[in-house]
Amino acid sequence: MTLTVNDLRVEFDGFVAIDGVSLTLEPGRLHFLIGPNGAGKTTLVDALTGLAKGSGEARYRTRDLLALASHRITRLGVGRTFQTATVFEELSVLQNLDIAAGVHRARWRLMLPRRGAPERVAEVMETVGLTELADRPAGVLxxxxxxxxxxxxLLVQDSSVMLLDEPVAGMSAEEREETGELLRRISPGRTVVVIEHDMDFVRRFADVVTVLHAGKVIAEGTAAEIREDAQVQLVYLGEDA
Structure with a gap:
């Protein structure tokens, strides 16, 4: 289902971080948000997930995300990651996934003993390539x-909108490639939005690219179209263009 953002504005003590942004984020496409530091990319995601107060409208499943608390946004199927992974490092891969899956379970069910990996958790471990590490503490990954x-x-929570903040930052070339292929595998039927600075990764995997600068959208299109845009070259790509 499409997430439609109309005239989103976020202001902090008189500073306008997001200035009238409108976006159409459709399922089945890898949609990348790029722009220089301070362009408003993370703030935009914060607003869509209830971590920053915004005005305008962000319509998803007949609801306006801007009017909902963050936990209600999560239950609606909108999930996010952060620049620094927020996992329970002392718990195993399996335990992290099982806890995440519990977001949609009744509280009393969370107290029941578990035997082995639930089917959905096992499927997700296979999808993300961590089956062999199921019992390893997340901290050693x-x-x-x-x-x-x-x-x-996010997958075990059945997130239908996934907002990923610089998921390949600090990765090796092999890990970046594996991550891109993972995003392609999970994008059918989901809305996947990626904040990214790695232009090689963007060119390799993006279906749609939106460029932000000073809180505004200055260009949108394919990676090739963005690369040829004179304004984008001026404010962001520079010599890389």
């Missing part, structure tokens, strides 16, 4: 594996 675990935690 590589940076890339922690990011995959976070994505898996």
């Amino acid at each position: 590589s940076h890339g594996q922690k990011q995959w675990l976070e994505i898996g935690m």
Whole structure:
């Protein structure tokens, strides 16, 4: 289901961080948000997930996300990751995923003893490539594996909108490629939005690219179209263009 953002504005003590942004985020496409530091990318995601107060409208499943508390947004199927992975490092991969899956379970069910990996959790571990590490503490995972675990935690929550904040930052070239292929596998039927600075990764995997600058959308299109945009070259791509 499409997430439609209309005239979103976020202001902090007189500073306008997001200035009238409108976006159409459709399922089945990898939609990338790029722009220089301070462009408003993370603030936009914060507003859509209830962590920053915004005006305008963000319509999803007949609801306006801007009017909902963060936990209600999560229950509506909108999930996010952060630049630094937020996993329970002392718990195993399996336990992290099982806890995440519990967001949609009744409280009394969370207290019941568990035997083995629930079917959905096992499926997700296979999808994100962590099955063989199921019993390892999350704290010993590589940076890339922690990011995959976070994505898996959104999958077990049945997040139909996934907002990912720089998921390949600090990854090796091999991990970046595996992450891109993972995003392609999970995008059918989901709305996947990626904040990213790695332009090689953007060119390799993006279906749609939106460029933000000073809180405004200055361009949108394919990676090739964005690369040729004179304003984008001026404010963001520079020599890389």
